[in-house]
Amino acid sequence: MRAIVVDHSMPDGFRIGTVPDPVPGPGQALVAVKAFSVNNGDVVDNIDAAPDGSVPGWEAAGVVVQEAADGSGPPVGAPVTTFGWNGAWAALRAVDTTHLAEIPADADLGAAATIPIAAGTALAALNRIGPLLGRRVLVTGATGGVGRFAVQLARLGGADVTAVTGNPGRNGDMLRDLGASEVVTTPGGTAAMGAVDGVVETVGGPTLVESFATLGRDGTLVAVGSASQKPATFAPDAFLSRPGQDNRSIATFFMPEAADIARGMGWLAQAAADGRIDPGIAWCSGWEDLGDAVSRLRERRLGGKAVATVDLPGVQED
Ligand SMILES: NC(=O)c1ccc[n+]([C@@H]2O[C@H](COP(=O)([O-])OP(=O)(O)OC[C@H]3O[C@@H](n4cnc5c(N)ncnc54)[C@H](OP(=O)(O)O)[C@@H]3O)[C@@H](O)[C@H]2O)c1
Structure with missing residues (x-):
């Protein structure tokens, strides 16, 4: 699959590359990522301090393409927002069903991607x-x-x-x-x-x-x-x-380690979809432009959340 891959030889510290598809564990759903968000900690921990070859990213929103083998979590086709230790900046991610929340069918997936961490x-x-x-x-x-x-x-x-x-x-x-x-x-x-x-x-x-x-x-x-x-x-x-x-x-x-992450994520995604909270997306573009978002965040020039979409045509691999 296509993914953002840490590569410290590159100016931004990463590139778009190809890595093996994730293999979900029994309590994990496989999610096709449509949008992911960028956090301060993603940059500090998942790029700067991460080894070459790793796939960064804590939070992403998308659609379940394979439900968890143990029957937990939402079915295939459900839109979800997800949290995990890494691997969000990729076309596919395997996520513990305790760390994802189903979101309203008409929810904006970019907005939903900003929910889990921030x-x-x-x-x-x-x-x-x-x-x-x-x-x-x-x-x-x-x-x-x-x-x-x-x-x-x-x-x-x-x-x-x-x-x-x-x-x-x-x-x-x-x-x-x-x-x-x-x-x-x-x-x-x-x-x-x-x-x-x-x-x-x-x-x-x-x-x-x-x-x-x-x-x-x-x-x-x-x-x-x-x-x-x-x-x-x-x-x-x-x-x-x-x-x-x-x-x-x-x-x-x-x-x-906060209690009941999934319930909080679901409530927050609904609140964003209702307009009760504004995710404040200040930057939104295809993931080929991700270096710009990361630079803005590093330099305190972002002024809101950055969201990258992964399904734009024309992405160059490697
Ligand atoms: N404990 C946890 O589980 C947890 C979870 C999420 C985040 N965090 C941590 O919480 C912190 C904030 O996260 P975030 O995602 O909100 O970060 P962020 O988007 O980068 O925002 C940090 C804000 O801090 C202000 N700031 C003041 N001095 C700064 C400086 N020298 N460099 C950068 N920013 C400075 C900036 O606001 P002004 O420019 O307006 O002053 C900036 O908007 C980070 O340290 C992150 O790692 C911890």
Whole structure:
């Protein structure tokens, strides 16, 4: 089958090549991939740190072409969105039926491809914070894949949302349109804020330190990621209790271990199909153009999700 193959001798670190078809295990469905999405972690873990010859990609949407031998999961012909450790950027992928969700028949497969990682992470991280109705949530890296969904879902859940971006001038209107009532930047922008009940933190480094300081009593910061790749240095008294800030928590987080991934993916795909959440696809093209999307993501020029389609004619192999 055709697939994106890691090849560090190439300028982008990958090429379109040919690899053996995946062989599904008993609890796996075989899915013909129609569209896949690109995440920060796909680039860092699945390209930069991956060996030559591997097939990257965590999330893809498509159609079941062979149902799981154990009878679990949807039947042949069902449109699905899928999550797995790699192998999404390919014409076919074998997926555990616990890691896929059937999506509405008329759902846009490109939009569905953005759901598992970015939206699934935002949903699970917000669930980790707890109830949202009438509470106050801070989302850092709010223009990113996870952040954009976190802003929308927190608002949908009834929270008052403050969004953190490195460039409020450029991104402020977009983040307010997604549901943020306030847009600030770090360093410094959170200093004048009142206390928040929860933080979805995706940037790390000084932003992690600063956003932890905004937590009020019983607040929870969910440490999702470190897009900045910067170290976080806390002051010696950063974790001491202080008036109005007792009993705060930092929760580590790993989306693949979140509870009931498939149910969350199905709900999110329906919400995207209904228009309740906007996947914010900023780049969509055939997979032969994937290098451009990866460069934009690396350089913080993407401004939303990137979706590549795999069924365009004229793709050059090898
Ligand atoms: N724990 C898990 O299971 C899990 C799951 C998904 C993702 N993650 C991690 O969460 C983080 C965010 O993922 P994502 O997919 O949302 O990433 P993304 O799309 O690249 O977004 C990250 C955002 O962080 C902001 N940012 C601030 N400083 C940055 C810097 N120095 N370099 C790059 N971005 C910077 C950018 O917003 P502005 O330009 O507006 O400031 C950017 O939009 C990553 O570290 C990822 O690996 C973890």
